Amino acid sequence: MNASSSPLSPLSVSPSASSAPRVRRGGPWIYSLTSVCFLFGGLLAAQLRGIQKMNDSRENAQKAQIKESQRAVLARRQFAAERQKSAALQVQLASLKTKLSTGTLTTKAQMDALNAQLSQLQAVSGLTPVSGAGVVVILDDASPAAQSGPLANAYNPQALLVHDYDLQQIVNELRNVRADAISINGTRITGYTPIRCAGNPILINWETLTPPYRIEAVGDPAKLEKGLTYAGGIIDSLQRNTPLIVKVQRSARLTLPAAESLPRLRASRLDGARLSAR
Amino acid sequence: MILLPLAALILGFVLVYMGAQGLTPDETWARYTAVAVLAGLDTVLGGVRARLNDSFDDAVFVSGFFVNALLAMGLVWLGERLGLEAGVGDGRISAMMIAAVVVFSTRIFNNLAALRRHLIESLELRAQMRRQARAESQLLPVASERATAPNSETAAGAPRA
Numbered sequence: 001m002n003a004s005s006s007p008l009s010p011l012s013v014s015p016s017a018s019s020a021p022r023v024r025r026g027g028p029w030i031y032s033l034t035s036v037c038f039l040f041g042g043l044l045a046a047q048l049r050g051i052q053k054m055n056d057s058r059e060n061a062q063k064a065q066i067k068e069s070q071r072a073v074l075a076r077r078q079f080a081a082e083r084q085k086s087a088a089l090q091v092q093l094a095s096l097k098t099k100l101s102t103g104t105l106t107t108k109a110q111m112d113a114l115n116a117q118l119s120q121l122q123a124v125s126g127l128t129p130v131s132g133a134g135v136v137v138i139l140d141d142a143s144p145a146a147q148s149g150p151l152a153n154a155y156n157p158q159a160l161l162v163h164d165y166d167l168q169q170i171v172n173e174l175r176n177v178r179a180d181a182i183s184i185n186g187t188r189i190t191g192y193t194p195i196r197c198a199g200n201p202i203l204i205n206w207e208t209l210t211p212p213y214r215i216e217a218v219g220d221p222a223k224l225e226k227g228l229t230y231a232g233g234i235i236d237s238l239q240r241n242t243p244l245i246v247k248v249q250r251s252a253r254l255t256l257p258a259a260e261s262l263p264r265l266r267a268s269r270l271d272g273a274r275l276s277a278r
Numbered sequence: 279m280i281l282l283p284l285a286a287l288i289l290g291f292v293l294v295y296m297g298a299q300g301l302t303p304d305e306t307w308a309r310y311t312a313v314a315v316l317a318g319l320d321t322v323l324g325g326v327r328a329r330l331n332d333s334f335d336d337a338v339f340v341s342g343f344f345v346n347a348l349l350a351m352g353l354v355w356l357g358e359r360l361g362l363e364a365g366v367g368d369g370r371i372s373a374m375m376i377a378a379v380v381v382f383s384t385r386i387f388n389n390l391a392a393l394r395r396h397l398i399e400s401l402e403l404r405a406q407m408r409r410q411a412r413a414e415s416q417l418l419p420v421a422s423e424r425a426t427a428p429n430s431e432t433a434a435g436a437p438r439a
Contacts, residue, residue, distance in 0.1 A: 030282060032336035033325055036343050037283040040318045041290025047315045049295055050303030 123180075126190035126259035130181040134254045135224040137170055137235070140212035142243035159242045162211055164197035166244075167204075169234040170215055171195070177227030179217035183256040185209045192263035205260070212245070221250040283326075313354050313375060314347035316382045321346050323389035330396045350378050 122128045142160040171189055174182050182189040184204055189195075193205045201208045217224055228235050229248055238246045321343040328334040357363075357374020364371045 029329065029334050029336050032340050033283045033329065033334075034286040036325070036340060037322060038286040038290040040315075040322050040343070041287040041292075042294040043311075043315055043318055045291040045294035047308075047311050050308060050311070053303045054305060054308060 125262075126181065126188045127262065129256060129258045130218050131253065131255040132180065132218045133221050133250075133252050134179070134216060134218040135221055135228065136249045136251050136254070137215040137217075137228065138212055138245065138247040138249070139166065139170070139215065139238075140245040143245065159244075161200070162202070162213060162244060164195050164202050166234070166238065167202065167213060167215070168195050170228075173228055173234050174215075174217045174219075174224065177219070177224050179219040179224060181218045181256045183216050185214055186257060188257055188259040190259050190263070193259070216251070216254050216256055218254050218256055221252075225250055287322075309372065309375060310351040310354055313350040313378050313382075316379060316386075317346040317350040318343055320382045320385045320389070323386055323393070327389045327392045327396075330393065350382070354378055 119128070123130065139162050141162055167184060171182055171184075184195075187193070187204050187207060187209065189204070194203070196203050201210060202213075203209075225248060227233075230236065235246055235248060238244055321339070324342070325334060325339040328339070354372060354374045357377075358372050362373040364373055
């Protein structure tokens, strides 16, 4: 190796070193330069590629973000539209609800007609209390004096007591003269009320009622009285033929209670009956 | 002479560019590697210039390549650690990186200027040499004439005694 191969700093003052070229033989320098250049080329390529990829990914991310924001705007608009629709529907619902609650689905005239019919039906079926002028029939067993009086032997002992058929006949007679309502001892007599005898006591609507029996009927007092007490009628025959105490009085103000319950239809069925406004 | 390194550079570039399809870049390292590449470029050009100046030393060159690259990366990293940054938050700019870029760019410009000068000088030298060669080739037959017939010339000055 010649002196020029020493890799000294440029400040070395040896004349031989300064004059002689510091380049070595033609071999090594080109190899090192070539290999370093090769390496550098690779590095450069790697860096360029990396930056390129980074930029691409950043662009993609931006594009995705833009798309996302667009979608968000669209979704927001859709949401606003849906909310408007829902508000409109809510208003509609509220109006329908108020309509339903105030019940203006039927007209007032229909309602009045229905109510009138209902009251009529209730009255005639005995479901409402009725008050007005009428008659009172008082029926009682024979007084003890009469029971043991001179006429006692002439009578059938059965005739001394009030029987269910007596009451039934009186009720019938009252219906014949169109009494609006009938009650016996505070029990309203309807078309379905049974009056029956069970030994001594009389069962009215399956309740034991004891004499004296006070039969009240609401109607025209004069007509009722006349209709009851005509010659040959039940009142007349009872007064004549039995020692029972029978009295018929007019009354200016009677109040009859309502029947206690609706009769239950046990065997029949309503045949498509409907309430209709007349 | 200069073609082999150039070819090597191009070859290396193409190989890595086409080959590194699957690699994913690391954003945290991108800054440092950029500065290292710049340092490497500077070193390569400096090596070429040294070769033209006949002062090329391969140990200096190779060590310079790696050391400069690592040094540049290290300085930029240190600058970031020290907080030598301008701006706030995400828009921060590393001042050390700017300095490294400026310095290496300056050196690259200088080296390129030197290379340019060398190139121009060598071209001029070559042209001059060509002109001289042509001139000499023209003068040569006249000189031979002169050599073969010196006696015919009785020019003033040369006394032949």
